Amino acid sequence: MDWALLLDKTILIVIIFAVSLGIAAYSTYGERKIAAFLQDRVGPDRAGPFGLLQPIADGVKMFTKEEIIPNASDKFLFIVGPCIFMMTALMTSAIIPWGKSFNFGGHEFGLQVADLNVGLLYLFAVISIGGYGIMIGGWASNNKFALLGALRAASQMISYELAMGMSIVALLLINNSLSLREIVDGQAGDGNVWNVVRQPIGFLIFLICAFAECNRAPFDLPESESELIGGYHTEFSSMKLGLFLFAEYINMFISSAIIASLYFGGYHFPGIDSLDLPQNIAAIVSIAVLFAKILFFIFFFMWVRWTLPRFRYDQLMNLGWKILIPLSIVNVLVTGAWITFFK
Amino acid sequence: MHGLLSLNNQNTPNTKTESTMQLTNRSKVVVKHDLNWVEKLYLPAIFSGLAITIKHLFKKSATVRYPEEKREIASVYRGQHVLKRDDKGRENCTACGLCAVACPAEAISIEAAERKKGEENLYREEKYAAKYEINMLRCIYCGLCEDACPKDAIYLSDRIVPTAFTRGNFIYGKDILVEGIDASGRVDVSKRKKNYEMEGSPKQPLLNK
Numbered sequence A: 001m002d003w004a005l006l007l008d009k010t011i012l013i014v015i016i017f018a019v020s021l022g023i024a025a026y027s028t029y030g031e032r033k034i035a036a037f038l039q040d041r042v043g044p045d046r047a048g049p050f051g052l053l054q055p056i057a058d059g060v061k062m063f064t065k066e067e068i069i070p071n072a073s074d075k076f077l078f079i080v081g082p083c084i085f086m087m088t089a090l091m092t093s094a095i096i097p098w099g100k101s102f103n104f105g106g107h108e109f110g111l112q113v114a115d116l117n118v119g120l121l122y123l124f125a126v127i128s129i130g131g132y133g134i135m136i137g138g139w140a141s142n143n144k145f146a147l148l149g150a151l152r153a154a155s156q157m158i159s160y161e162l163a164m165g166m167s168i169v170a171l172l173l174i175n176n177s178l179s180l181r182e183i184v185d186g187q188a189g190d191g192n193v194w195n196v197v198r199q200p201i202g203f204l205i206f207l208i209c210a211f212a213e214c215n216r217a218p219f220d221l222p223e224s225e226s227e228l229i230g231g232y233h234t235e236f237s238s239m240k241l242g243l244f245l246f247a248e249y250i251n252m253f254i255s256s257a258i259i260a261s262l263y264f265g266g267y268h269f270p271g272i273d274s275l276d277l278p279q280n281i282a283a284i285v286s287i288a289v290l291f292a293k294i295l296f297f298i299f300f301f302m303w304v305r306w307t308l309p310r311f312r313y314d315q316l317m318n319l320g321w322k323i324l325i326p327l328s329i330v331n332v333l334v335t336g337a338w339i340t341f342f343k
Numbered sequence B: 001m002h003g004l005l006s007l008n009n010q011n012t013p014n015t016k017t018e019s020t021m022q023l024t025n026r027s028k029v030v031v032k033h034d035l036n037w038v039e040k041l042y043l044p045a046i047f048s049g050l051a052i053t054i055k056h057l058f059k060k061s062a063t064v065r066y067p068e069e070k071r072e073i074a075s076v077y078r079g080q081h082v083l084k085r086d087d088k089g090r091e092n093c094t095a096c097g098l099c100a101v102a103c104p105a106e107a108i109s110i111e112a113a114e115r116k117k118g119e120e121n122l123y124r125e126e127k128y129a130a131k132y133e134i135n136m137l138r139c140i141y142c143g144l145c146e147d148a149c150p151k152d153a154i155y156l157s158d159r160i161v162p163t164a165f166t167r168g169n170f171i172y173g174k175d176i177l178v179e180g181i182d183a184s185g186r187v188d189v190s191k192r193k194k195n196y197e198m199e200g201s202p203k204q205p206l207l208n209k
Helices: A003-038 A054-064 A075-095 A119-140 A144-175 A180-185 A200-213 A238-263 A279-305 A313-342 B002-008 B015-019 B043-057 B098-102 B144-148
Strands: A102-104 A107-109 B081-083 B108-114 B127-135 B154-156
Touching: A003 A054, A003 A075, A003 A107, A003 A238, A003 A279, A003 B043, A054 A238, A075 A119, A075 A238, A102 A279, A119 A144, A119 A180, A119 A238, A144 A180, A144 A200, A144 A238, A144 A313, A180 A238, A200 A238, A200 A313, A238 A279, A279 B043, B081 B127, B098 B108, B098 B144, B144 B154
Parallel strands: none
Antiparallel strands: A102 A107, B081 B154, B108 B127
């Protein structure tokens, strides 16, 4: 094993973990602020200037709350559930290319933990495991609301993964690769456009499915407060609840990154290559470009949440099975036919 | 049968709405129709919804950050009571008990005492309230005590009653209710004074009217 590589990757992983957690923490703040602004309110403004220390106050609150494990619960699985959910949420960040590589005195420092040639398959595998976190947590609580929430989450995730997968298939036909870095690089350079232009329908399907996969409004049925109390995390308290809520924001961050990478050119921006920047500066610019896109999508997630009401469960299933899946299959067929006959 | 069906037909003018008097022209006749295919996509509706919410992002917030900012309240607002003193700093209240009798919530309790020699600078008349308590949890802030008072002694001010942690702390005694002697302690109630009570006009108690 090459020690330099190991060191590189360790540093990168630590940075990505820290950034993911930091963004997730400030997403909670951002969500509350955006919700407030969209509703003509002010939002949290007591802790620090503009309430910027609010996430820290929330974190302290979560840590110091009483840790309750229900008597009737399966204690081992009750603890494992949130851990799995958190772990899978963090694992997906491994395949995202965060920017162009740095060059420190001849030493190349890449900004992708693992450039898997089956990157997208890995992504789908990890997302599917994330469903287990919710299922196990909800089932182990031994509570009817938690179980209902968990069942809803599982069936929702399975239903929407199909359409999501099909929309990705159409993307693969165009890009000829499962590697995220190759897909990102395929959207830059001469004659190449962002995939959202080439695959508008696919993008729409992917976006809707991403909302459903993240359990975000208008598809937040697994945790719908008004009908299921808290859904699958009803019985959780203290930091175990924190892990669930936190992992959800990490999921949102990662899916924003994936949407940006798959459909909006990732760290590329049209015309930025023609500037001929030095390599390290180009790397920094590319990171900034990617994060600007990610932040926009995080904002979009929140914007939609505070605009649309929640779907009814039959409407959710209707949309998933009767509309999105046929539409995505047609999208694959049309894309395939176009590639076969016009390329 | 046919006539019964045609009653439910939305295209026939509803005779009932025509005969109803219209106060404004703002009312709209709502016609429920099946969605066409563009509407069934829901996307135009979603985008118009998003446009509405994004507009609110740039609107001024309606929030008043209370302890720092205070909303302007009506000049005749009925808030925390004040027991007034006269110009020389003597308490106006003579413990006649009319306020307690008038109080519909029975929030006021008074104990009277006789003024001793040497207390003339404290109390305006021979009798005064040794104890004057208002239970702020019982009080409904109707202002009848103020109307009942013949001595210009009790007024409701524009101050808001603060919160407290125990019920006992809501029973306000004279230490809180009576205004201070010096100018800074005085509570301005001129806006709540009735016309006949204003400066220069002879005092006309409500009972004599």
